[in-house]
Amino acid sequence: MAQEKLYLKGDKLLDISNYEFKSIKNALRIGREKTIKKVKDSGLKGRGGAGFPTGIKWEMAAEVEGKEKYVVCNADEGEPGTFKDRYLLEERPLKVLEGIMLAAYAVGADKAYIYIRGEYSKSIEIFSEIIETAREKKILDANLFDSDFKLELKLIRGAGAYVCGDETSLINSIEGKRGRSRIKPPYPIEKGLFKQPTVVNNVESLCCAAEVLNPDSEEFSELGIKGSKGTKLLCLSGDLNKPGLYEVEFAQITLAEIIYDLGGGIKGNEDLRFVIPGGISTAVIKAEDLDFPYSYQAFEKRGSSLGSGAVIAVSKKHDLIDLMLNVSRFYMDETCGTCFPCREGNRQINKILNAFKEEDRKIETELISDIGNTIRLAARCGLGQSSLNFITSVIENYGKELKFGGKIYA
Amino acid sequence: MLRAEIDGLNIELEEKISILDAAKKANINIPTLCYEDGLSIYGGCRLCVVEVEGEDLLKPACATEIEEGMKIKTHSKKVRDLRKNLFELIIATHNIDCQLNCLTCSRASNCELKDIAEDIGLSKMRLDPIKRGDSVDNSSYAVIREPEKCISCNRCIRKCEEVQGIGIFTTANRGPETVVTTFKDRGMGNVECTNCGQCILSCPTGALHELYQKESVLDILNDETKHVVVQTAPAVRVAISEPFSNQAGDISTGQLVTALKRLGFDAVFDTNFAADLTIMEEGTELIDRINNDGKLPLFTSCSPGWIKFIEHFYPEYLDNLSSAKSPQQMFGAVAKSYYAKEAGIDSDKIVVVSIMPCTAKKFEAKREEMAGDVDYVLTTRELASIIKSAGIDFLNLEESEYDELLGVSSGAADIFGTTGGVMEAALRTATELITGEELGKIEFEAVRGLEGIKKAEVEIGGLKLRAAVANGLGNARKVMEMIKDGEEFDFIEFMACPGGCMGGGGQPISSDKNVLEKRQQAIYKIDKSKKMRKSHENPYIKKLYDNYLEKPGSEIAHKLLHTKYKARKI
Amino acid sequence: MDKLKSLFYQDSLLEKLHQIQITYGYIPEAEIENLSEKYQLARANVYGVISFYSMFYTEPTGKYIIRICDSISCHLNESDSVLRAVKSYLGLKSHQTTEDKKFTLEVVECLGHCGEGPVMMVNNKIFTKINKNKALEILNDCM
Known part of the structure; x- marks a missing residue:
């Protein structure tokens, strides 16, 4: 334990x-x-x-x-x-x-x-x-x-x-x-x-x-290892039995242990789909890939980040488009409005996702990825640059499972 | 010495400059949108992003200083692809559709966005336009704002705040609600806007343009019962050809007159005539104030943007303003009285149209103090558009002369079109009137040039006149603060627009960086080419006083040619 | 002398705005003009600042500002059903105020109680682990 x-x-x-x-x-x-x-x-x-x-x-x-x-x-x-x-x-x-x-x-x-x-x-x-x-x-x-x-x-x-x-x-x-x-x-x-x-x-x-x-x-x-020293406060939330604040030593605990031991596993009889490891500006880690020690470099290696320490467990009961829209709305509303890639990119992503939900449209993955790149490479601040990490990672990992409109996975 | 590499070219620089400026030196064009020479760096549009070796993220060329050894790629595939994607996002917010389209846009013929699209090789548009549903702001008599076209590049905000020192615009809200607007969305006509129109010159989208009176003027020209006279401001003749030739600094006075005659104006007169008249009235007022311990310094009152500025921001100095109307208004008053009488036309039938480099003149004509003098005001841009729509081949027109009675002017009137011109014209006349001797050198170099604030001490027959000239309202504010701090002057020329009227908010929008210098040289050239270069020598002015106005400052002159001002709230 | 020079000792505009917001429940126009004078900023500029921050209002708000979080962690715990219930109970959309000026509803982003969601805030008071019924009870207590 x-x-x-x-x-x-x-x-x-x-x-x-x-x-x-x-x-x-x-x-x-x-x-x-x-x-x-x-x-x-x-x-x-x-x-x-x-x-x-x-x-x-x-x-x-x-x-x-x-x-x-x-x-x-x-x-x-x-x-x-x-x-x-x-x-x-x-x-x-x-x-x-x-x-x-x-x-x-x-x-x-x-x-x-x-x-x-x-x-x-x-x-x-x-x-x-x-x-x-x-x-x-x-x-x-x-x-x-x-x-x-x-x-x-x-x-x-x-x-x-x-x-x-x-x-x-x-x-x-x-x-x-x-x-x-x-x-x-x-x-x-x-x-x-x-x-x-x-x-x-x-x-x-x-x-x-x-x-x-x-x-x-x-x-x-x-404490910890080179590159990840000391301890980290983790904010566990989402579909967990024991959400809350925990302090862990770097690299001495795996993400799986964080979810299943500290967090007490997934609520109800649901299965975990993925973990958002560091808040919604970080790329998701799939449920089957959690067995690695918690450190800066381990996340970097997986194209993600430990971000602010907000570890959010997401079970399979949720509609992925609904979640992407939730995150998209957040960034759309919270951009400062100064730089065009972030302001307009997040607005368009929201529009694209909404169109996918309500209409019988194919998700335009190429367009989303073009906009994602534009924001990541050219936005003015770090918050903007990372604003599409969650959405692009969900599409990368689950794009094939997304189906038209409404309920989107088998 | 600083060494760097741009697109494979080795460059050497004396000092640290932005990547954008360094690229310019190497003859590389990087597209920009929110960047404007003379304004602070905003770094919002990100179109100018470039690749710097060793860095994953792209850097905005406008806001990034070049460093020793930097290797920069301004047009790599990564950069080009990104610019295209980014521009798709930008254009989606410009909201082009059937109602709001390029054909009816004020920038139809010189669209900055279209130029950028071409420069970056935009080939597809995958995004639908964003419908914000903002309504048009038509609260102003001078400037209209169509927020649907606005892409929030912030240039109007910076122009108004940094150059003009006013700040009627702001970015409001955040996220998708981010908009450029006025205080509590009141509209430009309901805030401390001076109507100078400098924002129009900065707007790349056509979201800002003058209140059009083109159609009304075309209608009135078709009304047989009206006698329509037109006046042309000094600065129009050195800019009107630009929309036809794409070239700055040409003088086309003669073609201008011909075009107006072809359009069907019953008489084509010159605001310059009224400028000479202004010098007589304002000059007399100056001498009178100096001799009789009147309120000094005397401020010029030709620029309606400046007038509204002082009414809002320095109402305690309204008594310093010359009571003389501006040349536009003097012309209207004289046309509807003296000209009506001389030509034997019922003054009710006379319609006065002005061609002005200025948007604030539209507001001025509507001021209740002077209502009725001038009926319609067209900007230089509007006239160019009318000339085009009438099928007139402007550049190849023969030259004609102004109609005589109110059409003859001195070189002193011509220089009203540039900063320092009113001052110089006044000095020419005042000196001769005070000393009774003919001026040796007629040019007053100290008040020439494009600096924002010029000061000069001029000796006139033993009198030391402390003069100052300010152009651009930001500079006007500085001079007002100097006065507040106790600096003493006798006579100050204020012009709302940078460069004076030739840089007015109603002038053609030029992509030539040296447009002001070129227009100014043209103005001085006209002055130099004239035999008659002092207002008081204008025989038609003498005739006007002899036959109608008696003498400068007379009772009837006051009734027709002078006005009052009012304090306005901020 | 040093005290006068450092901007550290100047009242912060943000704090001023908070005080005005608390006093009046919004930022009245006269106060904006005062601030514009005090800070030597164009009033449009002050308006631009106010409108940037969601806790400042230029129109009067209700006696109770109800903030309900719908960010991801609360959303995963069905904050949307709480929201639907509150919206229909008060007859408001987000950012609206009841006619009797009693309630202003705001759907907000994370309130920092993500382990105890859904979360609702009434003026300065936080309520955690709420559901439809609890939310309506809390509103009733305000009546």
Whole structure:
């Protein structure tokens, strides 16, 4: 039976008086360079979906000269199926705060934002209180533990726009603009928020960084394998008996174990058709192909990605066109509307799928694949580029089984 | 020195520039759509994407700086296939169908989308047009918007905001609901639009065009009971041939007059005449304000886009505006009074049509303060279209002269068509009137050229006149802020459009990057070729004052040739 | 001095909009004009920002904003049947408000309770593992 590893998950951490801030204290003791080195050596990769090495991001940001530098905690968790950041914000906000402080200290920033999606009202409430008490306790806005490090932190509420989860869209949103992505380069590390060097990190990434620096969990960095280090929070949902949040060590558990052991297998008497392994921007993994260890590289090898950690099990009882339409509607409605491939491509895909459902039309797989390619190669941001991964993978795997209109599989 | 390779060609660059610019230097055309010279980079259409060696994803050439050692393919198969697929998606949102088709489009003869389709070798269209069901915005007297044609390239938004400094347009909503619109979808006629029409020049889709009066004018020309007179603005004669020749900078005053006569206008007159008249009235006003401690600086009032701009954004400065009507309106007022009397025609029967490089003139003619002066306003583009539809072979027409009474003008009037022209014309006359001596050098070089803001100190008989010239409303705003910050001027020329009237929103849409320079050179050439180059020397102006208006600034001149302004909300 | 320079200390437009939305239940035009003045932005521009975000409204909303998630995880757990029931009960389509200004219905994307779907949110309160009947009970409690 697969076992959970508990680092990120755990008891509630809400009382600042009883929280020791061991990681940031450790960092203050060893200094900026060593802090960055530790995170770099830990092999930590961003947990928001793109998987960029956190330590390298910090190192680059630390080297950039700037009038001001910013750290932004991206808590705009919006990828359908994902709820790990909400858990961390609601249950372990002090870890999140400590992670932000670590990042700021490491890169030499004295101002930070946390951008929490507007729908997470409980998270917003909890984190606002944390900020307030942290200010009272001189954890924020004051020289921390008599060091020369001082951090100011502001909370910004999102307002219902998935694309703001993209780091440059999020920066625009904080600046009070439409949440459309920026053209890179320049990357945020060079010119981000208010044109200043900016590090944007996901909530879970920051909590991982806090574990890396935590003297009580020195073994954290040793977990996993090269290329996939530490632990990962998994959000299990869909047709599972035991959906919920789980923490696993990389490469020590297979996707099959995740589904059948942790997730308790498929609800009712249904059979699994496929797993969406990292949220709806990732390509599906067929039920018969789940027997591989959970790691970044294993998914990459299979043309997919572990994305945000949203593992969604889909049984055979569902209509595939209905599911594709659901995902298609999501991307169609949530594109920022700026770049033509993403805006128009997702609109057309939705039209094509709808026509297939309602009319006796043949599914135009070539057209879908042309549009898919156009979006993947030419869209402006990562969210756009990956918007058709689910749909094209379903068509690739099940295209032959799709039948005209209505019910579509034997 | 930076070295890179584009399509197998080795290039060397002095500085980092975009892949798009570097390709241009190597004589490689990369198709673009949301890109426009002089506007910020948007990076939305993605048509200009290119392949960079070592990268899977394509890069937008407009927004990507070239790096040392980069190897770029601008037209590889991967890129070409993608552009075709992408363009199919774009065209589907342009909504061409039986109702909304290319034949009736304002850009029928110079469609940017069609050119792109040809450039990328589009061969099939697999997607049906998207029906958004947006209604036409016809709330404005000047500019019509057909959102169904709009592909959200954002050029009008950037033009209005970045060049004109106004920002009546925005991208609203997101996803499939993303549209370009005005504040709360109010319509251009119900927001702080100045009617300058610069957005029309930027729109690649024909979604923006002037409010057409072509049909009304053709109808009135067929009405035997009416005496239809026409006036042509200074900037029209250096642009009207462009839709026929596809070439900028030609002067075709004589052909213009012939064409108008052939179209059946009863008299063909010149707005230039009224420009000379404007100098007399405005010049007198300037001298009067200087001598009698009047409100300074004096602002010119010829450009109706500028007038609406100041009414919206700087109403506290309305008293600085010259009360003189614009030449178009002066012409109308004089045609319906003086000309009616001299020609013995009942003024009720006179219909005044203007040919203007301008869309704001359509709004100006409708202003209640001046209602009735001018009945119809056609843009240069509309006139070109009428000439075509009448089967007139414009380029090969013989030349004719304007009808005399309101058709003779000085070179000073011709230069009204360019930025700095009104200022120069005023300086020529003011200097001679104040000093009583003939000017040696007639050209005032300091106010010439295409810079957005020009400042000059001019000595006139011991008086130091602090002059400024601004073209483009973005620059007008800058000058207004200088004034607010305490900078002192005596006389300022403001033109709403970049380049002045020759760059007006009603002018032919040119693909020539140097179109403004060429039109400007043509204007100065006309001025130089004239014997009479100062407004006050125009014998027909003298005659007008002698026989009818008494003297500049007289009571009757005020009644006919001056107007009032009003503060408007934003 | 430093404080004045950094944009960090300026009120964020997004936060301002949230406050106005909470105060009035929508963003009135006069407030847009104030913001346009304060931030030196064309009012069209401010409108463009507001209309981008689905939690901001330029028209008055109902006392209760009912958000029902129909993203994939909830959808797999039959959120569409909940939706159908609520729509017919309130007589609303998504993004509409009842005439008595009591309810605004929004079909929304993921609310981040995917393991406990279907999920419904009434103003700031989350309800998980709902079904048709539970949803209607919740609405009745608002009456």
